[in-house]
Amino acid sequence: MSNANKPMLQIKNLWKSYGDTTVLENLNKNVAAGEFVTLVGTSGCGKSTFLKMLLGMETQTRGDLLLDDQPIGTEPDQARGIVFQQYSVFPHLTVLQNVIIAREFEKSPLLGKLFGTPKKALVSEARQLLDQVGLSAAEDKYPHELSGGMRQRLAIAQALIRKPRILLLDEPFGALDPGIRADMHALILDLWREHQLTIFMVTHDLTEGFYLGTRLWVFDKVRHDPQAPGAYGARITYDLSVGDMPSDTLNQIQQSLNPADTSSASASGESL
Numbered sequence: 001m002s003n004a005n006k007p008m009l010q011i012k013n014l015w016k017s018y019g020d021t022t023v024l025e026n027l028n029k030n031v032a033a034g035e036f037v038t039l040v041g042t043s044g045c046g047k048s049t050f051l052k053m054l055l056g057m058e059t060q061t062r063g064d065l066l067l068d069d070q071p072i073g074t075e076p077d078q079a080r081g082i083v084f085q086q087y088s089v090f091p092h093l094t095v096l097q098n099v100i101i102a103r104e105f106e107k108s109p110l111l112g113k114l115f116g117t118p119k120k121a122l123v124s125e126a127r128q129l130l131d132q133v134g135l136s137a138a139e140d141k142y143p144h145e146l147s148g149g150m151r152q153r154l155a156i157a158q159a160l161i162r163k164p165r166i167l168l169l170d171e172p173f174g175a176l177d178p179g180i181r182a183d184m185h186a187l188i189l190d191l192w193r194e195h196q197l198t199i200f201m202v203t204h205d206l207t208e209g210f211y212l213g214t215r216l217w218v219f220d221k222v223r224h225d226p227q228a229p230g231a232y233g234a235r236i237t238y239d240l241s242v243g244d245m246p247s248d249t250l251n252q253i254q255q256s257l258n259p260a261d262t263s264s265a266s267a268s269g270e271s272l
């Protein structure tokens with residue numbers, strides 16, 4: 001296989017347990033640079049655990065997780081370029097300062113500050129990003145003065161200033177109103193293209209997952225042992241490319257995610 005065709009990420013026979021409880025079992029996938037993978041699955045089936053393994057915050061129990069052919073280690077390593085987008089702002093800093101500090105800590109972990117020319121370049125970069133996420137007019141505001149959508153934009157700018165190759169998003173838009181969510185969808189797609197990101201995004205909304213992703217993974221626990229509830233974990237039961245989704249498949253996924261719901265999913269989709 002030539003280098004150009006090599007997957008960026010290889011997941012091989014990957015298992016994760018906590019004590020006697022198996023959370024994820026036997027995941028096997030390759031992901032190319034530039035894909036936008038959305039992850040859906042019932043609550044507690046291990047989606048966030050999977051993101052944490054990508055980030056190196058959790059270690060697999062068995063199997064391999066390779067980035068550019070190298071194991072993802074447990075030490076934070078900025079060179080890997082995997083960034084987890086979270087809403088973690090300092091309330092006493094302005095929007096602009098909050099974006100700058102995300103990178104200052106990375107460049108100067110002890111002092112948390114840059115000076116002179118590097119600082120000027122960083123401020124200019126932060127302003128450019130705030131422009132891209134639509135927050136230019138709010139650069140001097142404090143976090144408590146922002147709406148929910150603006151906070152999410154700030155969190156995205158904080159992640160992007162660290163120049164990720166792989167961006168991890170864990171239900172970033174769940175708390176937003178539908179109109180604001182639509183704006184955020186457009187924004188994340190623009191940023192994904194412009195920054196040539198590879199994205200993994202957990203969502204509870206199947207429609208959102210299918211609309212945003214180039215690829216949708218369904219995590220589901222297919223084996224159950226009533227005598228040993230922790231014996232089996234979730235697998236990736238569907239791996240669908242955009243455009244692959246016939247309506248009966250959509251219904252099957254909806255059923256597996258929400259077995260109590262006997263009604264069929266509408267073609268326009270429903271929140272899970």
Ligand SMILES: Nc1ncnc2c1ncn2[C@@H]1O[C@H](COP(=O)(O)OP(=O)(O)OP(=O)(O)O)[C@@H](O)[C@H]1O
Nearest residue numbers: 018019023041042043044045046047048049050202
């Ligand atoms: N540090 C931990 N120690 C023990 N068990 C854990 C730990 N972290 C997660 N778990 C368990 O692993 C399982 C998977 O959790 P995880 O948060 O990955 O699920 P999820 O699919 O992201 O759920 P949700 O959709 O509700 O966020 C859960 O049963 C959880 O209780």
